[in-house]
Every structure is written in C-alpha cells, then in structure tokens.
Amino acid sequence: MTGRALFFQRMFHFWRYQWKVFQTVIDWTVALYIVLPAAAFAVYQYAEWLNGRGLLNGAAGVLGWGWLYVFSVLLLCTGFIHTFLLEADHVFLVHTKYLMKKLKRYALLYSMFLSLIKWGVLAVLLFPLWRQYGDCTFSAYFGIFCCLSGFHAAILAVHRQRKIRRQTFGNQAAGWLKAAVLLAGACFMIRFAAEWYWLWPAGCILFICSALLTWKEAESLSAFEEEVLEENRRKLSFTASVLMLSHDVQLPNVKKKGRSKPFLYPGSKHIFTKRSAYTAWKELFFKVLIRNGGYLRQLYLLTAAFTALILVLPLLLKPAALILFTLVSRYAASLLFDRITDKPVLSGIKKDSDDYFRARNSVLTFIQIIGSGWCLIAAVFSALYM
Template identity: 25%
Template sequence: MKSKELFWMRLKQEWEHRFRTIKSIVDWTVFVYFVLPATVISFFIYRSWWLEMPNWMDGVPIQLLALFFLLLWGDHFHTYVREADRIFLRKNKKLFLQLKQWGIIYSYLYQCLSVLGVGIAIGPFWYQHFQLHTGDFILFSGLWVSLKWLIMAIKGKWNVQVRGWRSLLRGIPFFIGALIVWGLGFQFFLQQNVGWLLLLIVFNTALSILFVRHRFTSVHNFEQDLTIDELEKNKYTEMIFQLSLDIEKQSRSTSNRIKPRLYTRSNRLFKTRNEKTGYLELFIKAITRNSQYILQYMQIISVTAAAIILLPPVWLKITVFISGAVFLLTWVGNMWRRTVEEHPFVRKYPMEIGFFQAKRIVTIASLIPFIVIVGLLVVIRIFLFTHIPNL
C-alpha cells in the first residue's frame, strides 16, 4: 500500500469516527425538532444580514476582530500514526515518513479551509459593516492562519502529557508571546501596512515549518506523534459529548498521583458539621481538585470581561454582562448536579433543606468573583481610556 492510500484511508476513518459520535447523541427527533429548524432559521438570519445590517451592530468597532486571537488555540499538526505502527510501519521508514508528511500537509490545508469557513460566516459584517475588501480579508486570514501554524508547531514540540502547574508555567510566557505577535500584526492590519504584515506572515509560516520539520523527517518521535493524534481524536469526542445532557462527562484524570494535591488527609473545611456544610464541602473539594472545572470558570469570566471591554455601546455591555451571569449560573447548576446531586452517597439521602441552602450559597459565592473581576477590569479600562485617549 502506498503512503497516499494509507493516509486517505485513515483520514476517512477519522471522519467516520466523528460522524458516528455525532449520531450517538443526535437522533432523528433531535435532528427534526432542533437541528433542522435551527439550520433553516440561521440561513434566513444570515441572508438578512447581507440585505441589511442589524441595529445591534451600530457602533461596533473593527477592533472587535482582535477576538479572533481566541480561536488560535486547541489544534495540533496530525501525523495519523496508530499504535500498531510501532510494529510494522517503523520498519518501513519511507512509508512511515511519507504518511506523516501527508498528515502535516493536510493539517496546513485544513486550517486554511477553517479560516475560509469563518470568513464566510462573518462575510456580511466584513463587507457591509466594516466596509473592508477581499484583499483585506486575505491579509487578515494570512496573519491569523500563519500564527496558528506557528502555535501548532511549537505545541508539537512540547510534551502534551504535562498537566497542572508545569503546564501553566510553560503556557503563560507562550500565551503572552503569541499575544504580542498577534497585537503587532493586527496593528499592521489596521494601519494598512501591507509590507510589514506580509513580512510577519512569511516569518510565522517559515518558523512553523522549521519547528515542525523534525516531525516529518524522523521516526524517533513516534510516542509524541501518537500522543498528539490520540489527543486530537478524543478532543472532538469529548467536545461533542459536552453538548449532550444525557451523558455524564466527568473529566478523565491525567495524573498518576496516589493522593490529590489538595486536602490530602481529607481535612474538614468547616468546624460545624451538618447537612449544609456537608454538601458545601463535597462541592468545594470536587471543584477545586479538578483543574478543568477551574479553567472553565475562569474562561467564562475572561470571555465576558473581554466582550464588555471591547464592545462600545452601553446597552450591549449590559446585555453581555447579564448573558455571562446567566451562563455562569447555568454552569454552576450543571457542576452541582454532577458533583453533588449525582454523587452515590448523596443519592442515598433525600434532598432536605440543607441541600437547597448549600446550593444557594454556592450560587451566590460563584457570582461574587464574577462581578468583582469583571467590574474591576471595566474600571481599569475606563481609567486607562480617560488618561490615555489613544488607547
């Protein structure tokens, strides 16, 4: 079998796996009553945007396009290796390397198609509201996709199994560096500095090829390639399962520690022992021991704060704040259901007054950091805008 045939076979298997996962949660009733109506309604709304811009777009600045930075993360370069390749393909070096090369080329092209899809989605706003042209879109897309290639290439050189504080320490400088490059390129785009923008695009692309080159010219990083492909394969499955309310989605632990880092001796958090404090202690320990839950909570706050800062109309800021608060409360309710209501020990006892008291405390306590952090960032933004008018 040739490498091209092997690649297309595995690519087909990957997409079949995604469709099977979707079909496992989207049955015919969900499709008929939710997916199909939503698709039809979305089409007519999208068509109306081409005919006339909605009123809520009035006053929205072009700087809002900077939020595309949030879409740069989460992907890797695929090589489409499998566990069984350890035995057969590694002995056939030429076939093995060509398979990886096809996979990486496909990853490059797939990101180009993804930015094209996003461009079609925002087309009405791009041409009708911001009054930009196709050439502007090509430059903006080149900046976005080249930086994404670079991020994917750098992440491919890291040990993707590293989690916890080590991943945080490694990721913060990386995030800041990518933000600086994105801010510089976006400034070139706003100023129509085509020469410097093209130079930055070429630099990002060349650097990504340099970083990823070792992956398709060597057979000695098989374990890394296998781990990345398994991560990408499971990512779509977990993302789709997150959309299903009927499937329990407890996070899979990636740590080999025997004891948790927090409450290693199951320390009591409250001196008073009653139903309310028992439920609270169960919820607090379950949430704080799971880094994914903490990350989701911070993402809700950060996205809401960024949208409030960037959107100029006051009524739109208020709408975003209310929507963020409602979404946060929905998320907290879902976390409470997972960690408390469906806990095997809790199911043995009826939900009495202590249960509802604890849930109310959790709801209020989760809103306080949200209000404080978002309010503080807005105040800082107003202060900087007042003292630095060109900001």
C-alpha cells in the same frame, strides 16, 4: 501499505466517527425543528447583510471592527495538529517506523491546510462587511488574515510542543508564555500595523517557520505516548462537547498510565481545617473540580464567551450581559455540583439535609461571585479604554 494510504485511511475513520456522533445527536426531529430553521435564518441574514440590511448589518454599524479583534483572538486559540497515531501502532508498526513518520508528516500538512481553509473562509465571509465599514485597503484586508494564519500556525506549533513535553511546571509555563507572546504580537500587528507590506511578510514567515519546526519534530517518535493521548482527546472532543450539555452522562477521562499527581493536588489536600458535614460537601466539590480538567473547561469556556461578549457590546448593553452571566453561571455551577455529588459511591448518603443545601448554596454563590467579578472588571476596562 504506503504512508499516504495509511493517512487517508486514518483520516477517513476519524471523520466517519465524528459523523456517527453527529448522527446520534442530530436526529430527524432536531434537524427539522432546530438545525434547518437555524441554517435558513443564517443564510437569510447573510443575504440581507450583503444587501446592507438585516441584524448583522445593524450590529456591525453599532459595534464597528472592535468585535473582529476579540473574535480573532478566540479563533487563534482553537485548532490542533493531528498525528492520527493509535496505541496499537507501537506494536504493529514497530519495525516500520518510516510509516509512522510519513503518517505524521501527511497529518501535519493536513492540519496546516485546515488552518488556511478556516482563515480563508472567514476572510471571504467578512469581505462584504469590510467593503461597507472598513477603512483599510484591499491588500491590507487580506494581509490581516495572512498574518493571522501565520500566528495561528505558530500557536499550534507551540501548543504541540507544550503537550508532548514532560508535564513540568517550567515546560508548561514556557509554553503558555510563548503562546501569550504570539497572541500579543498578533493583536499588535492587526491593531497598529496599518500598512499591508508589514502584514504579508510577517504572516508568511511565521507560517513557514512553524511548518518547518513541526515537520522536523515529526521525525521523532520519542513522545509517542503523549501524541497518542492527544489524538484520542481530539477524537473525543466533539463527543465531550455534546455530553457536556447532559446532566446524567459524561465522557470518561482519557488518562495516561502512570500519570503523576495533578499540579493542584497538594493545595487540595487540606482545604478545610474544621471538619463537618457542611464543609465535607464543599471539600468534595472543590477537590473534584480542581482535579478534573473537563469541569474547569466548562466554567472557563462559559466565562470566556461572556467576557468576549461584554467587551464588544455597547455601553448600554453591558449591564444586561453581566446580569445574564450571573444567572447562567449559577445555573451551570448547579449542574456541576449535582453531577459531582450524584455518584454511585455517595448513593447511601442522604442529600436532603440542611448541610447539603447550605454547602450547595455556598459553592454556587462563591463561583457566581468570582465569575461576575471577573466580568465586571472586563466591563469596566472596556468602558474606559475601548
């Protein structure tokens, strides 16, 4: 078997697994009553948008191009460099390491190609809006997306280095700092570099350098276990996003054997000095929350989505979005609290006591205040400076 044949086989199995998950979630009732009407509405609105009418056209006239910057930053944080490695490769391909290297190289080209396709499709879809409301030249418009694709490739390379290296505070902080610098550079180039001849070279240089750096790292197999772990997480990401909406079911954590204690473990050891049934429920919730990345990710995505919405909305609609986030965040926190406390190990403990409901309300109020405070700060800054 050649490396190319192995790559296509792994890629086929990956997408077949995602398709089976999609078929499990989207049955004929969901497709008939939700998916098909939503798709028809989206196509109709896009056709109206091309003719200068519709909801999207009105929103573009009100918001302008400010929402494009926020959406681009959010899109820059997505994506993944596949390796398509399996844990069994360490046993069955130990004498044919060149196959694993070939597999990783083809997977790298595949990931970069997906990134280019994503930004190209976005550029084509937004072209009618730019033609009506844009104030830059045709070359500058496509130069913006060329620059964004280059920064996206660089961020993907940085995140890959951060994930396969040792999970120390210095390595993680350095990785996040590099990603923040790249995001700031992307925002600066898009916002202030109005001339197209600055955008095309910057995007091409970043893309080529990022691809060459990742290509060189594909020759190394020193971080095999970390790469397998990240590939398993990527394979189960769609399943996790579906199960995140369920109250009773959750995806098991993909953990590495011999994993060290979480970074926040010492801080969560003694949360409350005074012990009681009231503080015990709160301590249980916060300890599980700060040690489980999936739960934190749910709150983070919810807060990030409403923060972006508040930043781009007009001034009169910001209070409504803030009130909506206050209600939604409390509901999401209540689902998390019930999921954490509804465990088999706690089945013998009564949950109809006053201490349980007091702790539940206190936790929900705390999360609600923290999230609402953050969104309020975002609303104030966007009203003053945007």
